[in-house]
Amino acid sequence: MPFMANAGTKNFSKNQQLNGRIAKNDNKAESFTRRQRILQQRKSLPIAEVEKQLIEEVRKNDMLILVGETGSGKTTQLPQFLFNGGYCRDGKTIGITQPRRVAAVTVAKRVAEECGVELGQKVGYSIRFEDVTSSSTRIKYMTDGLLLREALLDPLLSKYSVIVVDEAHERTVHTDVLLGLLKNVQKVRSQTTSQHANLEKMKVNHGTSMKKENDAQNLSFFKSYQGAKLPPLKLIIMSASLDAKGFSEYFGGARAVHIQGRPYPVDILYTHHAEPDYLDATLITIFQIHSEEDPGVILVFLTGQEEIESVERLIRDRVQQLPEDTQKLLTCPIFSSLPSEQQMHVFRPAPSGFRKVILATNIAETSVTIPGIKYVIDTGFVKARSYNPLTGIESLIVIPTSKSQALQRSGRAGREGPGKCFRLYPESEFSKLKDSTVPEIKRCNLSSVILQLKALGVDDIIGFDFMEKPSRMAIVKSLEQLFLLGALTDDYKLSNPIGHQMARLPLDPIYSRALILASDFNCLEEMLMTVAMLSVESIFYAPRDKLEEARAAWKNFSSLEGDHLTLVNVYRASTESLGKTKVANNRNKATGKGLRKWCQENFINYRSVLHALDIHSQIRGHVEQMSLRIASCGDDMLQFRRCLAASFFLNAALKQPDGSYRALASGQMVQIHPSSMLFRMKPEDCGSNFDSPVHYHFLLAEEPTTLAVQSCQSFQFLKGEDTEKELKI
Numbered sequence: 001m002p003f004m005a006n007a008g009t010k011n012f013s014k015n016q017q018l019n020g021r022i023a024k025n026d027n028k029a030e031s032f033t034r035r036q037r038i039l040q041q042r043k044s045l046p047i048a049e050v051e052k053q054l055i056e057e058v059r060k061n062d063m064l065i066l067v068g069e070t071g072s073g074k075t076t077q078l079p080q081f082l083f084n085g086g087y088c089r090d091g092k093t094i095g096i097t098q099p100r101r102v103a104a105v106t107v108a109k110r111v112a113e114e115c116g117v118e119l120g121q122k123v124g125y126s127i128r129f130e131d132v133t134s135s136s137t138r139i140k141y142m143t144d145g146l147l148l149r150e151a152l153l154d155p156l157l158s159k160y161s162v163i164v165v166d167e168a169h170e171r172t173v174h175t176d177v178l179l180g181l182l183k184n185v186q187k188v189r190s191q192t193t194s195q196h197a198n199l200e201k202m203k204v205n206h207g208t209s210m211k212k213e214n215d216a217q218n219l220s221f222f223k224s225y226q227g228a229k230l231p232p233l234k235l236i237i238m239s240a241s242l243d244a245k246g247f248s249e250y251f252g253g254a255r256a257v258h259i260q261g262r263p264y265p266v267d268i269l270y271t272h273h274a275e276p277d278y279l280d281a282t283l284i285t286i287f288q289i290h291s292e293e294d295p296g297v298i299l300v301f302l303t304g305q306e307e308i309e310s311v312e313r314l315i316r317d318r319v320q321q322l323p324e325d326t327q328k329l330l331t332c333p334i335f336s337s338l339p340s341e342q343q344m345h346v347f348r349p350a351p352s353g354f355r356k357v358i359l360a361t362n363i364a365e366t367s368v369t370i371p372g373i374k375y376v377i378d379t380g381f382v383k384a385r386s387y388n389p390l391t392g393i394e395s396l397i398v399i400p401t402s403k404s405q406a407l408q409r410s411g412r413a414g415r416e417g418p419g420k421c422f423r424l425y426p427e428s429e430f431s432k433l434k435d436s437t438v439p440e441i442k443r444c445n446l447s448s449v450i451l452q453l454k455a456l457g458v459d460d461i462i463g464f465d466f467m468e469k470p471s472r473m474a475i476v477k478s479l480e481q482l483f484l485l486g487a488l489t490d491d492y493k494l495s496n497p498i499g500h501q502m503a504r505l506p507l508d509p510i511y512s513r514a515l516i517l518a519s520d521f522n523c524l525e526e527m528l529m530t531v532a533m534l535s536v537e538s539i540f541y542a543p544r545d546k547l548e549e550a551r552a553a554w555k556n557f558s559s560l561e562g563d564h565l566t567l568v569n570v571y572r573a574s575t576e577s578l579g580k581t582k583v584a585n586n587r588n589k590a591t592g593k594g595l596r597k598w599c600q601e602n603f604i605n606y607r608s609v610l611h612a613l614d615i616h617s618q619i620r621g622h623v624e625q626m627s628l629r630i631a632s633c634g635d636d637m638l639q640f641r642r643c644l645a646a647s648f649f650l651n652a653a654l655k656q657p658d659g660s661y662r663a664l665a666s667g668q669m670v671q672i673h674p675s676s677m678l679f680r681m682k683p684e685d686c687g688s689n690f691d692s693p694v695h696y697h698f699l700l701a702e703e704p705t706t707l708a709v710q711s712c713q714s715f716q717f718l719k720g721e722d723t724e725k726e727l728k729i
């Protein structure tokens, strides 16, 4: 039945091949204590039946691939089995990596609860800028990026007896680099055990084609372990949807084990026809579920913050039209640039009388269990990184998900009871999807990864044993970029001190360089603000019906000298508004009314500003530790602009006689993106053919010798046959 007269309904067809088995629904569970309930729940997980066999497999094989249905218990149970199996004897730790922070945090909390211990004691987590572990931590969840950083200090990862790489199907760039490193660490560790650290035998290089001089360097890389007798490192690669064959081949024929069964069934439903507007289809489906289905949380997968916020507004508008006595809808967004405290809101129960609708990006796609989810709406799209080594430009594009992502999404339901997944495309489309996602390492700028590998002592990047090699061109381009930024010497070694300093900062190398330079230009305060603001999405926000009002408000901040200065103005003004609440030193309180009101009045995105404040304080902590000089240039913006020019020179564009711009590095014609403040200020500079925005930060120069006349936050390529081809992924 249609929920609203003008909303329409969607007809879904049911997939016949529903798999899974219904776990015994224990009606008595309600009377158990929470602990007992959890115990009961754990026992009913498919993985519980094979605990002994799994431990035996791990004992027999140093390398294991584990594939099991979503929700079968891999992430929460396997580490506990390993603990019980004696893998933490002698004070060793079991490390489990996750591609995302939110998964590392929430799974650690759950496992601590299951073990009946305080988080940070036996069970803990460690993510960038947040370490909740102690000397007694034996089960440690962390992001894959964090383990890579740990390897900088402890190349053989000596405190770990087992490392579990979870959700390996995601193939994030960090996962791929980690796999290569772990493969080598495992080889070296097995040699230290059997041959008492015979360094001559430790020529297991991170690259396959080792040069003589590299041998010496890699030996020194492991020198501190001379004589150490480390136990062999056990490696487990895990996911519900990975290509076990590919992983097995990469690890020299490693054994793959499959766990059968899932806790509860999930009905998969498809639309009869392709949806021309998936946002509209999403809204209709949300309200259809709300009116026709049983109570239960709805989880919707969208592509990004802007889309989430627009759906949030549309839901709010439509909710006004619901009859008085209907259950209300509570929307909860979750996306990566949302501050962590706010991300956690999705895990809280909705107040009574409300049905919760979670609007998420693929951040909620893997590993997490959000209580109460019964319905999943999968739009079938995801925002993915895309890199063109020819132009050196990285952008975010919306693409269809892979089958493996679709499976992960549906797997967020059916964890606490039976569920339904509504895919907003026909079943025939599903079969056309790619099996798995193209590894991120093949579609991103590699300079950050290469910088990290260099810091880890890996010199031969082209020879590095990647599971899937990035293109030679992408590697060469990134090496060139790092060299131009001063991170590498002319024989492509990490430079001292700049390269080493840059590797310490967990940022895009261009931003790291900008911060280091800003210290010399006496404007590190302003550069910290700029980098923080550039690290978040959509600072400016305008409802369609208030566009003119919003533009008038933004005029107070906009600078003719460009977007970077405009962002500094917004940052300064937002912190002043915090000052007015007299709680500037207390971030929790500072997120209160003063700033929120100020953001509303000025059409600034409150969530984005909060995130920028958070990032600012985190990066500030890093530069303080590195003893960089933190000074402000005050009103001397010329100094700051000089620093911008010196930092972002790789993205400079030169104004042509006809008013258009040409990117200096690639020679491509570019133009100011409509999201730039300069777009409206200089309309004569703007043409009418637009491609998707390129998230890069250009400097505009009138002539080659002029210093950063203006700086523009993002540019777009003019349409042309070649360009179109290059941008199509």
Ligand SMILES: Nc1ncnc2c1ncn2[C@@H]1O[C@H](COP(=O)(O)OP(=O)(O)OP(=O)(O)O)[C@@H](O)[C@H]1O
Binding pocket: 041, 045, 068, 069, 070, 071, 072, 073, 074, 075, 076, 077, 106, 110, 239, 240, 263, 366, 367, 368, 369, 370, 371, 411, 414, 415, 416
């Ligand atoms: N935070 C939580 N709250 C309630 N139940 C939870 C929580 N975390 C896990 N569970 C329960 O434990 C089960 C196993 O979760 P776990 O994350 O270990 O599965 P998994 O096999 O790793 O799934 P995935 O492949 O989706 O990551 C879930 O199906 C759910 O019933």
